[in-house]
Amino acid sequence: MNASLNPVTRHDWTLTEVTALLQQPFNDLLFQAQTLHRQHFNANRVQVSTLLSIKTGACPEDCKYCPQSGHYNTGLDKEKLMEVQKVLDEAQRAKEIGSTRFCMGAAWKHPSAKDLPYVLEMVKGVKAMGMETCMTLGKLDQEQTQALADAGLDYYNHNLDTSPEFYGSIITTRTYAERLQTLSYVRDAGMKICSGGILGMGESIADRAGLLIQLANLPEHPESVPINMLVKVEGTPLANVDDIDPFDFIRMLAVARIMMPQSHVRLSAGREQMNEQMQALAFLAGANSIFYGEKLLTTGNPQADKDMQLFARLGIKPEAREEYADEVHQAAIEQAIIEQRDASLFYDAATH
Numbered sequence: 158m159n160a161s162l163n164p165v166t167r168h169d170w171t172l173t174e175v176t177a178l179l180q181q182p183f184n185d186l187l188f189q190a191q192t193l194h195r196q197h198f199n200a201n202r203v204q205v206s207t208l209l210s211i212k213t214g215a216c217p218e219d220c221k222y223c224p225q226s227g228h229y230n231t232g233l234d235k236e237k238l239m240e241v242q243k244v245l246d247e248a249q250r251a252k253e254i255g256s257t258r259f260c261m262g263a264a265w266k267h268p269s270a271k272d273l274p275y276v277l278e279m280v281k282g283v284k285a286m287g288m289e290t291c292m293t294l295g296k297l298d299q300e301q302t303q304a305l306a307d308a309g310l311d312y313y314n315h316n317l318d319t320s321p322e323f324y325g326s327i328i329t330t331r332t333y334a335e336r337l338q339t340l341s342y343v344r345d346a347g348m349k350i351c352s353g354g355i356l357g358m359g360e361s362i363a364d365r366a367g368l369l370i371q372l373a374n375l376p377e378h379p380e381s382v383p384i385n386m387l388v389k390v391e392g393t394p395l396a397n398v399d400d401i402d403p404f405d406f407i408r409m410l411a412v413a414r415i416m417m418p419q420s421h422v423r424l425s426a427g428r429e430q431m432n433e434q435m436q437a438l439a440f441l442a443g444a445n446s447i448f449y450g451e452k453l454l455t456t457g458n459p460q461a462d463k464d465m466q467l468f469a470r471l472g473i474k475p476e477a478r479e480e481y482a483d484e485v486h487q488a489a490i491e492q493a494i495i496e497q498r499d500a501s502l503f504y505d506a507a508t509h
């Protein structure tokens with residue numbers, strides 16, 4: 158049996174091994190990934206989350222890909238922290254369109270003492286609606302992490318972005334070690350981790366392998382692994398970087414699936430740039446999570462009804478929480494999508 162098909166969860170991946178996985182013939186790689194995927198998941202189910210930006214723009218960090226960084230002039234409107242009730246109203250709508258997880262993102266270096274109580278109220282309120290909760294708020298200290306866990310937060314999103322070696326070319330205001338420390342606090346507080354990275358920033362194959370090695374060699378694999386494709390935004394330093402080969406993007410999804418066989422691999426930012434065939438290949442490679450919505454924090458995303466049409470054509474159904482019967486869930490989604498078509502309140506997949 159090929160070692161990469163061994164279902165034992167591993168935390169000792171090496172650069173040589175992962176580079177070889179990334180470079181093997183495309184069909185062999187996809188076959189391995191799909192075979193392993195079927196050992197752990199229903200291959201025709203995709204988990205659906207909604208993400209709302211609860212505070213947009215003017216971030217003090219200098220992530221070179223991010224239109225929300227205050228270091229770059231991208232013409233983005235800056236907003237204060239959204240009111241708790243408004244967030245809860247959005248969460249209710251997300252529930253109605255069939256999302257089982259509601260993710261809230263704030264463009265902060267870290268949450269302030271002034272803002273944290275409001276954030277905790279948001280977590281409690283969304284949780285009370287019966288949805289899973291996820292937040293991305295930047296760096297956390299131990300006390301803040303515990304407060305979020307006590308409020309009932311299920312997931313914390315904090316991406317590693319790229320390899321430790323390439324990281325300094327992308328961000329200078331926060332260290333890789335600080336990111337790992339936040340992830341460790343989150344794990345110690347008993348929450349689930351959502352952590353991934355971004356491709357197409359000019360990184361090498363070794364950097365792509367290095368990112369996956371960091372994630373897979375954590376003491377426990379992140380439950381969610383968002384793999385983002387850079388959305389180039391005018392005004393950011395990466396606005397003119399070369400595109401990633403779409404097949405190389407699919408390869409990364411497949412290798413993430415092989416290395417972290419029990420994690421949800423999320424097809425995340427950049428989905429709007431992908432045609433339906435590429436998205437179908439992504440699902441075949443083992444991606445089994447997407448975001449709903451019309452915006453991706455500040456960038457466009459395919460509309461929810463287009464997603465449902467694609468799901469229908471591929472025979473894919475949204476992964477439902479156990480309390481929903483499939484048909485009821487599906488009908489609720491379809492109805493809500495019709496109502497939702499012109500709304501523009503939802504934001505989508507995060508980088509942070």
Ligand code: SF4
Pocket residue numbers: 216217218219220223224225226227263264265266295508509
């Ligand atoms: S990715 Fe997050 S931390 Fe970095 S600039 Fe954007 S909002 Fe700030």
